Amino acid sequence: MTVGEQMYKIEKEETTKLLLNLVNIDSPYFKEDRIMEYVQDWLINNNIDASIHEYHESNVTDFKGKNVVVVLEGNNSGPVICLNGHLDTVMLCKGWTTAPKGELIGDRLYGVGALDMKSGCAATMIALKAFTENHKSFDGKIIAAFVSVEEGPYGMGTNALIEDGYLKNVDFSIITEPSAGFTGKEFPDICFGARGGYGLEIELFGKSTHAANPQLGVSAAVDAAKVICELENVEYIEDPHLGKGSVCVVAVESDGGACSVPDYAMIRLFWHIVIGENEDTITKEVKKAIERANIECSYKINFREVPSEGARGFMPYTITGEEPMTKAFMSAIEKVCNTKPTISYFQSIGDFNYLGTRIGAPAVIFGAAGSNFHGSDEYVELDSVVKTAEVIYAFLEKVLC
Numbered sequence: 001m002t003v004g005e006q007m008y009k010i011e012k013e014e015t016t017k018l019l020l021n022l023v024n025i026d027s028p029y030f031k032e033d034r035i036m037e038y039v040q041d042w043l044i045n046n047n048i049d050a051s052i053h054e055y056h057e058s059n060v061t062d063f064k065g066k067n068v069v070v071v072l073e074g075n076n077s078g079p080v081i082c083l084n085g086h087l088d089t090v091m092l093c094k095g096w097t098t099a100p101k102g103e104l105i106g107d108r109l110y111g112v113g114a115l116d117m118k119s120g121c122a123a124t125m126i127a128l129k130a131f132t133e134n135h136k137s138f139d140g141k142i143i144a145a146f147v148s149v150e151e152g153p154y155g156m157g158t159n160a161l162i163e164d165g166y167l168k169n170v171d172f173s174i175i176t177e178p179s180a181g182f183t184g185k186e187f188p189d190i191c192f193g194a195r196g197g198y199g200l201e202i203e204l205f206g207k208s209t210h211a212a213n214p215q216l217g218v219s220a221a222v223d224a225a226k227v228i229c230e231l232e233n234v235e236y237i238e239d240p241h242l243g244k245g246s247v248c249v250v251a252v253e254s255d256g257g258a259c260s261v262p263d264y265a266m267i268r269l270f271w272h273i274v275i276g277e278n279e280d281t282i283t284k285e286v287k288k289a290i291e292r293a294n295i296e297c298s299y300k301i302n303f304r305e306v307p308s309e310g311a312r313g314f315m316p317y318t319i320t321g322e323e324p325m326t327k328a329f330m331s332a333i334e335k336v337c338n339t340k341p342t343i344s345y346f347q348s349i350g351d352f353n354y355l356g357t358r359i360g361a362p363a364v365i366f367g368a369a370g371s372n373f374h375g376s377d378e379y380v381e382l383d384s385v386v387k388t389a390e391v392i393y394a395f396l397e398k399v400l401c
Contacts, residue, residue: 010130010390016109016382018042019122022087023102023111029088029152036066039087039125039146043070046129053145055160057307063149067157069166070128070144078140079325079399082173082361083128083392084158084351085121086150089113095376108370108379115370115380120176121146123367123385127392138400143167150351154311158351162358163308172325173355173363174395176388178380180369183344187384188337188391190330191365193318194346195242196353197272198282199304202227202290204297208256208263217261221254223295224265228252230289231269237281239274241318241345247271247285265297272348275316279303314353318345319362325399326362332395333366337387341366366391 027035036052043050053067068087089112092100098110128144143166147157161167180187204224209217228249236244248270256262271282286301306312319326321343333341346352346365356363367388370380 010126010386010393012382012386015122015126015386015389018125019109019114019118019385020102022118022122023109023114026101027088027113028091029149030063032088032148033066035087036068036148039068039121042125043068043128048128048132053161053164053166055156055164057154057156057160059307060305061153063156065148065156065160067148067161068146069161070142072132072142074138074140074400076139079171080141080143080169081396081399082167082170082355083124083142083144084147084173084175084355085117085124086147086157086351087118087121088148088151089116090151090374093376098377107382109382110377110379112378115178115181115368115378116373117177117367119178119368119370119380119385120388123388124176124392126389127396130393131396135397135401140400142396142400143170147351154307155314155351155354156307158354159307159311162354163310167359170359170361172361173359174329174392175350175352175355175363175365176367176392177350177352177365178367178370178373179344179346179365180367180384181371181373181380182346185342185344187369187381187387188333188339188341188366189344190333190341191344191346192321193241193356194316194350194352194365195245195272195274195348196314196316197270197349198279198313200269200271200282201302201304202267202269202286203300203302204265204295205299206261206263206297209261211256211259211261214261217263218296219261220265220297221256221262223293223297224252224254224267226293226295227290228267230292233292234285234289237274237276239276242274242316243347245271245273245277273316275318279313310358314349315357317353317356317363319364323362326364328399329364329395332398333391336390336394
């Protein structure tokens with residue numbers, strides 16, 4: 001069967017209704033139970049067997065989370081395809097002029113998570129419904145994961161799936177994050193990789209004294225300011241596709257009380273990296289910045305606590321585009337959209353870093369267009385959500401049928 005013969009199953013009205021329902025359910029990270037229940041019920045009601053994968057992150061957060069997992073086994077051997085998306089969102093921010101729980105204006109759906117990334121989850125769900133209705137027999141296996149706590153720390157949901165063995169033997173991963181929305185390019189846009197990153201802290205230890213005589217003490221706050229200034233002069237590796245890394249000061253803490261020189265300061269950083277950079281290269285650059293700052297404080301560099309060794313950092317990755325599965329996916333995009341996609345490389349981190357570096361298979365990021373992710377008046381372009389579903393369907397049909 002051709003893509004054109006099957007596209008009647010990908011209906012904009014049905015896709016929009018599903019996405020509206022997902023956006024209407026509050027699901028900030030750590031609070032995803034309701035949306036997990038809804039997604040499992042929707043899948044089961046559409047004759048797709050879906051189970052709840054429960055995990056417990058006991059090392060750092062003591063969080064007990066859930067993922068929805070679909071495993072569709074074909075009748076014969078063949079490729080194992082992973083479809084991944086997160087159902088959690090960031091917290092509601094201020095400044096909204098549209099309804100955060102969903103408002104349709106023309107071809108745009110506004111709402112928290114409408115773009116990032118309930119759009120991709122809806123597209124995957126609709127594509128799975130169409131595929132299971134049209135193909136009772138196929139080769140290989142489909143593993144679809146709708147995960148929790150991607151927006152929160154450590155990518156807990158996908159990390160748990162990897163560590164619990166759900167993603168063994170995967171041949172190709174599609175993460176339906178909104179690639180066009182992230183890069184600002186017109187749909188269709190596909191990401192062939194992403195920068196990675198680490199969270200860390202620099203602690204500074206000075207000497208307290210009365211604020212009337214600051215020269216008698218060693219101000220940890222002043223030394224922290226000097227170090228922050230020198231972090232502007234970091235020397236980064238440049239990758240031909242990912243560009244350069246970057247360091248961002250995300251928090252600074254120091255307090256001398258009412259009238260004392262502060263003897264402690266903490267600088268919290270998030271450090272984006274490219275291929276060739278890691279904890280060691282970051283540590284070296286931090287030490288060089290501290291040396292340039294000529295501070296008096298002693299210091300300690302701490303990478304953040306992690307749930308497990310595999311989650312120590314989000315490692316950067318790229319693919320060549322020459323992998324057979326990647327070529328098949330590019331062909332599906334071109335067939336559905338009647339144009340070749342632009343190729344990009346994502347500049348931040350996500351579950352795609354785990355899938356692209358920890359399970360031994362190429363991973364692409366492909367999804368809808370829109371804007372304002374992580375901000376007020378976030379929106380997605382609905383036509384691009386439908387096209388994303390059509391592309392997933394066309395790809396599955398191409399490689400499994």
